[in-house]
Amino acid sequence: MRIDVVTIFPGYLAPLREALLGRAIEAGLVELGVHDLRDWTHDVHQAVDDSPYGGGPGMVMRPQVWGEALDAVLGDAPARLVVPTPAGRPFTQATAQAWAGEERLVFACGRYEGIDQRVVDAYAQRMPVDEVSIGDYVLVGGEVAVLVMVEAVVRLLPGVLGNPVSAQEDSFSDGLLEGPAYTRPVSWRGLDVPDVLRSGNHAAIARWRRDRALERTAARRPDLLDALPDHALDRTDRAF
Ligand SMILES: COc1cccc(Cn2ccc3ccc(-c4cc(N)[nH]n4)cc32)c1
Numbered sequence: 001m002r003i004d005v006v007t008i009f010p011g012y013l014a015p016l017r018e019a020l021l022g023r024a025i026e027a028g029l030v031e032l033g034v035h036d037l038r039d040w041t042h043d044v045h046q047a048v049d050d051s052p053y054g055g056g057p058g059m060v061m062r063p064q065v066w067g068e069a070l071d072a073v074l075g076d077a078p079a080r081l082v083v084p085t086p087a088g089r090p091f092t093q094a095t096a097q098a099w100a101g102e103e104r105l106v107f108a109c110g111r112y113e114g115i116d117q118r119v120v121d122a123y124a125q126r127m128p129v130d131e132v133s134i135g136d137y138v139l140v141g142g143e144v145a146v147l148v149m150v151e152a153v154v155r156l157l158p159g160v161l162g163n164p165v166s167a168q169e170d171s172f173s174d175g176l177l178e179g180p181a182y183t184r185p186v187s188w189r190g191l192d193v194p195d196v197l198r199s200g201n202h203a204a205i206a207r208w209r210r211d212r213a214l215e216r217t218a219a220r221r222p223d224l225l226d227a228l229p230d231h232a233l234d235r236t237d238r239a240f
Pocket residue numbers: 084085086087109110111112113114115132133134135136137138139140141142143145
């Protein structure tokens with residue numbers, strides 16, 4: 001997979017070259033390009049924003065600069081264009097799974113009050129464009145959202161995670177939250193590891209883990225339970 005990011009703060013994307021993602025890039029599993037939007041300005045001030053038509057607070061990012069930058073970065077290769085915005089569709093594990101199958105992702109990181117809508121509209125005429133939100137809170141720009149989304153996608157690529165099974169058994173992959181996890185020591189500050197996890201009874205362990213996941217999901221994210229298809233819950237699950 002090739003990933004390109006266009007931003008006025010390239011340094012914000014430096015963490016993508018650290019740790020697991022950095023190793024995936026070094027191993028050639030992912031190619032990453034980070035581009036400074038201001039490289040496509042032509043004025044001495046390198047202006048990328050202007051006042052909003054219709055008035056209102058803040059500034060909007062100019063379409064011309066974005067058009068030149070995205071034309072240059074995209075070239076003729078097909079790609080999915082992703083534009084983080086608080087007004088976007090929710091980015092979920094299902095989104096990450098879908099994007100993990102893409103050859104190429106290009107992320108347009110806005111700042112100020114966002115990017116002129118015509119940039120999305122123009123590129124949507126010739127490629128898939130997703131305006132996505134990573135949560136119901138407002139950030140200052142798209143860079144942090146891109147860090148989140150790139151990590152969620154790249155970890156799903158074959159060869160990236162040391163233990164690939166865990167990507168299939170993720171939180172959310174079965175529609176439930178992950179239950180509690182424990183490791184040594186057996187007792188810590190007067191708190192003990194649940195006996196069942198040390199019993200060696202794998203059926204009992206699987207049942208206990210599912211019960212804890214259901215319990216946690218019912219308590220913290222009842223919306224996920226409501227969204228589960230009927231066949232996803234068996235008779236013993238229905239106690240939650
Ligand atoms: C566009 O409308 C906006 C309204 C008020 C502030 C901002 C600031 N801003 C600029 C670019 C940008 C990109 C993404 C996000 C963002 C995403 C999520 N989930 N929260 N916040 C915020 C961004 C934009």
